Amino acid sequence: MLKVYNTLTKKKEKFKPIEDKIVKMYVCGPTVYDYCHIGHARSLISFDTIRRYLEFKGYKVIYVQNFTDIDDKMINRAKEENVAVHELAEKFIDAYFEDTHPLNIRKAVYHPRATAIIPDMIDVINVLLEKGYAYNIDGNIYFDTTKYDEYGKLAGFTLKDDNYSKGTMCKIYIGEKRHKKDFALWKKKKEGEPSWKSPWGEGRPGWHIECSTMCMKYLGENIDIHGGGQDLIFPHHQNEIAQSEAYSGKKPFVKYWLHNGFVNIDSEKMSKSLGNFITIRDALKKYPPELLRFLLVSVHYRNPINFNEDQVRVAKRTLDKFYLTLDFLNQYQNIITNINDKEIVLPIKKEEKELLDKIEKDFIIAMDNDFNTHNAMIALLELVKFINKNMANITFFSKEFIGKANKLILDFGEILGLFLTYKYPTKEDKKIFELLSILMEIRYQARNEKNYKLADKIRDKIKEIGFIIKDFKNFSIFQKILEN
RNA sequence: GCCAGGAUAGUCUAGUCGGCGAGGCGACGGCCUGCAGAGCCGUUUUACAUGGGUUCAAGUCCCAUUCCUGGCUCCA
Numbered sequence: 001m002l003k004v005y006n007t008l009t010k011k012k013e014k015f016k017p018i019e020d021k022i023v024k025m026y027v028c029g030p031t032v033y034d035y036c037h038i039g040h041a042r043s044l045i046s047f048d049t050i051r052r053y054l055e056f057k058g059y060k061v062i063y064v065q066n067f068t069d070i071d072d073k074m075i076n077r078a079k080e081e082n083v084a085v086h087e088l089a090e091k092f093i094d095a096y097f098e099d100t101h102p103l104n105i106r107k108a109v110y111h112p113r114a115t116a117i118i119p120d121m122i123d124v125i126n127v128l129l130e131k132g133y134a135y136n137i138d139g140n141i142y143f144d145t146t147k148y149d150e151y152g153k154l155a156g157f158t159l160k161d162d163n164y165s166k167g168t169m170c171k172i173y174i175g176e177k178r179h180k181k182d183f184a185l186w187k188k189k190k191e192g193e194p195s196w197k198s199p200w201g202e203g204r205p206g207w208h209i210e211c212s213t214m215c216m217k218y219l220g221e222n223i224d225i226h227g228g229g230q231d232l233i234f235p236h237h238q239n240e241i242a243q244s245e246a247y248s249g250k251k252p253f254v255k256y257w258l259h260n261g262f263v264n265i266d267s268e269k270m271s272k273s274l275g276n277f278i279t280i281r282d283a284l285k286k287y288p289p290e291l292l293r294f295l296l297v298s299v300h301y302r303n304p305i306n307f308n309e310d311q312v313r314v315a316k317r318t319l320d321k322f323y324l325t326l327d328f329l330n331q332y333q334n335i336i337t338n339i340n341d342k343e344i345v346l347p348i349k350k351e352e353k354e355l356l357d358k359i360e361k362d363f364i365i366a367m368d369n370d371f372n373t374h375n376a377m378i379a380l381l382e383l384v385k386f387i388n389k390n391m392a393n394i395t396f397f398s399k400e401f402i403g404k405a406n407k408l409i410l411d412f413g414e415i416l417g418l419f420l421t422y423k424y425p426t427k428e429d430k431k432i433f434e435l436l437s438i439l440m441e442i443r444y445q446a447r448n449e450k451n452y453k454l455a456d457k458i459r460d461k462i463k464e465i466g467f468i469i470k471d472f473k474n475f476s477i478f479q480k481i482l483e484n
Numbered sequence: 485g486c487c488a489g490g491a492u493a494g495u496c497u498a499g500u501c502g503g504c505g506a507g508g509c510g511a512c513g514g515c516c517u518g519c520a521g522a523g524c525c526g527u528u529u530u531a532c533a534u535g536g537g538u539u540c541a542a543g544u545c546c547c548a549u550u551c552c553u554g555g556c557u558c559c560a
Binding site (some may be wrong): 007010027029030031036037038039040041042043044046071072073082142152155156157202207227228229230231232233234235236259260261262263264267268270271272273298299300302303304306310311313314317318320324372374375381382388389390391392442447450452455456459468469470471472477479 | 524
């Protein structure tokens with residue numbers, strides 16, 4: 001039974017999509033005025049993992065993620081760099097895919113851009129005006145939050161208790177808005193800015209309206225999951241709810257609101273304003289992509305994660321344990337053939353069977369509990385430890401166990417977006433594997449004949465190509481050296 | 485001020501619709517080893533912010549308090 005924590009109710013709830021077997025899922029994507037940072041990566045990886053798990057549970061997931069390609073930040077940055085806004089967008093949308101691909105973040109079913117749905121947004125705004133939820137002041141259209149009685153329910157406040165004794169709100173410029181929490185649906189054109197024609201004159205959409213419009217256009221007026229970072233709860237998601245429900249008259253707009261926690265750098269929030277952000281691009285120069293994904297997925301998605309060298313080091317050590325297991329399982333056949341002329345096939349042992357069942361059960365229990373990837377990983381780690389522990393004694397395992405253990409780790413690994421190169425080796429990978437296997441066989445013989453000169457030469461040469469060899473008592477394993 | 489989340493051994497991270505004390509890292513010791521690297525084992529056990537309360541039983545539930553983080557303003 002899958003349970004998810006819903007920001008709207010602040011409780012874990014049983015997950016039951018509106019339509020059987022189909023999950024309609026929308027995740028807020030980046031504003032494409034800069035490279036994505038590892039905070040984005042965390043959000044994207046969290047929801048990518050959630051998507052993968054839902055698919056594992058048998059749901060068809062319709063996953064939509066937007067690109068915000070028009071807003072103040074876009075306009076300002078374009079001006080600074082002296083390029084057109086759409087050129088800026090092109091550049092960083094391309095960069096988005098370049099950066100997310102190595103992290104095994106799958107593409108959404110739809111990746112709409114705000115500027116591609118301007119007519120749809122205008123339609124939505126029109127209806128809001130007609131229904132009296134919005135007002136027009138000289139070509140600027142605002143949403144009237146006082147007309148929508150549940151305003152604040154996601155963020156945990158009501159307009160009534162909107163008292164701010166400690167300063168923050170005094171700074172807010174209310175301007176022509178009727179209420180300080182009212183927000184722009186449409187902004188009148190300013191000189192030199194991109195603009196579109198509308199019934200209220202030239203202008204451009206406000207920030208929040210694009211997500212509502214896209215949700216409704218691609219998924220419908222009621223969707224199952226809407227995700228994003230915790231910083232989007234207010235005002236962005238709150239405003240989305242208000243305008244969507246006001247538009248359609250159907251509640252709830254979103255059944256489950258899911259929000260991921262922040263990435264902290266040395267215990268401080270990573271943010272653009274603090275300037276302590278690390279782009280995915282820079283991180284990938286320093287760390288292998290799988291290590292990054294592993295690190296980000298090893299913490300529950302709602303908890304804060306502290307990103308520093310120490311954490312990376314710990315993650316690396318743990319990941320190495322997985323690699324050792326996987327390489328062992330993969331090379332098991334070679335190892336066995338080297339050691340024994342003829343194969344000994346033993347039936348799977350009770351202990352092995354029980355362990356596999358337990359791991360599978362634990363993994364699913366963990367993931368069913370609000371996608372607790374941390375515990376899911378601990379379950380897999382238990383299997384890894386069992387294998388690594390008994391590895392030195394090669395005849396310990398039954399062949400059936402080897403196959404099943406390998407499949408289990410790879411299948412579950414795929415849900416976490418890990419170990420995909422083991423599961424889906426390319427033709428090239430397979431050839432390399434065959435070649436290395438031959439070399440390992442030769443080296444094995446050389447070592448048996450105490451011809452260490454040859455054995456070491458092979459080891460050195462293989463290392464130059466990018467593989468290290470680990471010798472155990474009766475056998476050796478080759479491992480790919482991770483590249484950044 | 486309001487809202488949300490948190491405080492678990494040297495450190496990081498689980499567990500939180502109650503029922504004998506979790507795991508990783510680090511440290512120390514050992515085993516294995518032609519070399520190298522790695523691996524394995526053991527030790528590091530009055531761990532749950534504080535004070536009350538409920539209970540046969542509380543890290544877990546209730547009340548109060550302290551401190552931390554985030555949001556209330558563009559931000560994943």
